[in-house]
Amino acid sequence: MNSQQTTVGLLGCGNVGAGVAKMLLEDGAYINQKLGWPLALRKIAVRNLACGRLFNPPPELLTTDPYEIVGNPEIKVVAELMGGIEPARTLVLKAINSGQHIVTANKALLALHGPEIFEAAAKNRVEVLFEAAVAGGIPIIRTLKEGLSANRINHIVGIFNGTTNYILTRMSREGLDFQSVLNEAQKAGYAEADPTFDVEGFDAAHKLILLTALCYGIQPAIEDIHVEGISSITPQDIEFAAELGYVIKLLGLAYRSADDDRLEVRLHPAMLPKDNLLADIGGAMNAVLVSGHASGEILLTGAGAGMMPTASSVTADLVEMARADRSRSFQRTPALGWCQLSNERPKPMSEIRTSYYLRFTVADKPGVLASLAGIFAERNISLAQVLQKRPDENGTVPLVMLTHTAMERDMLLALKDADGLPAVQAPTMLIRVENRL
């Protein structure tokens, strides 16, 4: 056979990088036992040699110059674990162009620049593996790329962000409001100092983009999908949802519409029936539910983030790289599992159809319900359930409606009219209700 070992360099030694270094160094004998030859960690590029880490690799492995790894002919596989777009993108492309293979956990990079990177990799006949980019330790990428490869995917839906699921779970269980759970989570290290990326749905949306590409052979642009976070969800909404038999989750969904076969891709808070398989996924767990035309529904659950779960997936990719290396079979399976991607764009959000939960804040006066009902009737939106609560001390009443399936565009127009009524005293809360999963 060819080389005696497969050489690896890491770009980045934060949480994930330190976890991967730990596995390669501490579990080297175990990995060797599986592979039959060593997976040799040669170099780790860091920003700061001295920074405190959860695992400290031997100092002789560290360098502050990423080009001791990128373009170094003695390093076969580059694991990019820096995160962010630049300099990660430039380094990954340079590595690919010099014939190095890439393992990455960088969902933002692949969601926004995947096509460029995958194309460069195919051209150079090098591999790009990214199991760790979606759902941390859960091997969902392989599951879609290989395990369910012969399935037409009916839908994929999941909880892809641990921070927001943790916040929503605590809000549900303890009746706390968003901001106070977020503050606590930040103190405990469960949420970033700048939580926007998680809380507003972008992290989950990046993962959804990659899953959509794997399932449908279409990598949507971030601008083409609806992304909405959880910061406006109130304990009141969670309570009303529970009363109606639902839980609120930050969901990513992709599916072909039964109406017109067009692809719908969206990331937003959603109400799920309590008995849905995803409704019980609590805390920082992630879960992915895939329905294939032959496989039926498959649910995968596990830790969606964290140092070691993410390192588990990165290291699995490195093991596969070693096998590809030994058998000289890089690019055996295309990066996204499709020999050719389609340029089809997802359906605009305004055209999707779903059910809606609406919470109005109205004055406690006669005729308000009649006016609201009239507005919806005019747009042919029919109501499934109405819940009127007792007025609070200011004389305002929370009025909750569940609609039957309606088109998003009609719903938004109706809502604009409704929010223009003098009796409607605050912007109306809208949460999509997913009854059909």
Add this chain to the structure above:
Amino acid sequence: MNSQQTTVGLLGCGNVGAGVAKMLLEDGAYINQKLGWPLALRKIAVRNLACGRLFNPPPELLTTDPYEIVGNPEIKVVAELMGGIEPARTLVLKAINSGQHIVTANKALLALHGPEIFEAAAKNRVEVLFEAAVAGGIPIIRTLKEGLSANRINHIVGIFNGTTNYILTRMSREGLDFQSVLNEAQKAGYAEADPTFDVEGFDAAHKLILLTALCYGIQPAIEDIHVEGISSITPQDIEFAAELGYVIKLLGLAYRSADDDRLEVRLHPAMLPKDNLLADIGGAMNAVLVSGHASGEILLTGAGAGMMPTASSVTADLVEMARADRSRSFQRTPALGWCQLSNERPKPMSEIRTSYYLRFTVADKPGVLASLAGIFAERNISLAQVLQKRPDENGTVPLVMLTHTAMERDMLLALKDADGLPAVQAPTMLIRVENRL
């Protein structure tokens, strides 16, 4: 590149074979879109040309001579979907020896003759894939072989047989007894005419053997693992379990003991705490819970059997074969993910340690509990909970005990003494309690 297509022959056209034929024929264009070249079904060997099937392949594909497939140089991949040991074993070995690659759904064959088959395959540098052999449509084989490849497995535990899970679920929900649910299940086609294989745990044990091999690099002989079915479970046990906060499942478990690092592998009914992730898996669903040292706990759930879910996994293996064929990289990953297997044997059942549920049928007389308690005290088995019920019309009393952790050998000796007491009027029911998963 080499060939223009990857040619496939099927041995067997029962439920699973018909499903695979359906996918290859009806979804051929879709598969081609992923692969870039066709996966061409050339021949299907059947016992009976005329037998009615859920999907009828074109008659010109059918043959009653398996040797039109096995050894035919125009057929690259042989999918063995006959089940049973012979003639499957002979045909698979002949195919391997003539350089054909194997996809199989045959858990019995691989559990009992895996080492012989895998060795022949390695020698001939052909591939043996078997995603469909365990848990139907759930891609657990790839998950263990690749997705979690860098993990040391703390434990793997699961529900691997749909028929028994269906029976236990209905017994739990409706208070029915084993035999009447089994009779109904047979009428509805959920259970085989001869249900022994499912009901007595052998089907699940075969799957557990393969999972153990993937997780630990050790393929235990069936004689070396404890296999026990569900036919003696009564509605009363299910009720007492519920009262104590448990559900009864037919579980397969493999793990290294925390005490002595020896491998324990066993398949038997077990009581699981109600909040365990596996406790909610109802009906014919399968579930596998794997705990890796880095990944943490990963749970996979889905349809564990059935025509199309199983066909989904077989066809995924055929797609991978096509990719291996095109890149000339067969045996890139060893069949079980380990470059070398170990001959280590699992710990004898008599040496395992767990907790126990015991249901005694005793005479309603003074001193019985004292005698029983004395017997367990003598063996250093301590009791965690005792539940004494009202006597029935015959004056016998069900007496339930939960023990703390004890060694199986001590437990069986104590039970022998107990069952020898004149006041003990029927053989005592023993169910192992898994509190530590």
